Amino acid sequence: MPVTWPDKEDNELLALVQDGSHPAFAALVERHSERFYRLAYRYLQNREAAEDMVQDAFLKLWQDPRKWQADKNAKFTTWFYRIVVNLCLDWRKRKRPVALDEDMPLIDDQESADQVMIHRQEQRVLEKEIAALPERQRTALNLCFDEGLSNQDAADAMGVNLKALQSLIMRAKTTLKERMKAYL
């Protein structure tokens, strides 16, 4: 059973990781792997690839924990979001775009057959349109809507100022509203 260290902040755990503490690293992974998986999944639309990406990111952190500098990097999660996003973008450059899952599971089993069809179609179109957005607009959407990051945290993760982030989200939503008209 891994030690979870709920009383320790991420920064404290990272300091321990920098001293070679494997249990501290395990606690960080336990705490955050799912959150970063979600982000990677948004980019890759594939479970295995997203898991590999999160694993790579955490292994890089373990192998060279001094890349994290508490004084330079405001918050571990903000900094690590950027690492995961960069890995995903690199991966996408190397590989062909992943096809969207035809058998996308349904959100709600209680929905009627028609609703199910509509919902499935909506989601497929939405994913397709999001995938077609410019990289930065997509990242802004993913961070704010999926990860529930505050605008400021998302801006920090992307290395832009708050106004730029708000503008990215606004442009993304305008494009999506236009392209998703039939479903809204």
Add this chain to the structure above:
Amino acid sequence: MNDNLDEKLDNLLRSRHIEPPSADLAQRIILKAGQSPQTKPMPLWQSVRELFGEFHLPKPAYVLASALVFGILIGLSAPQETYIAAEDGGAAIQSFLSADEALL
């Protein structure tokens, strides 16, 4: 109307499908990290030693390199007068040449 569209889009964005990760994802990462070593920061003197360790020059090369460095040092530490003398020499040649022109 526009607000309604915004709200619908927000709801749609929040209900995006996501495939759950494997139950053992965290454990796999932890296990894998346990098998790979951490890079330790190296003190300066040790990195310098390792840097020199990379060079395997034969002894004559050391001698040649030392001689070269020594020669350069000697050259750089030559007294200033040498240059002045050279400048004086230049002036003498100039006056000689202009004297020659005067004769013509």
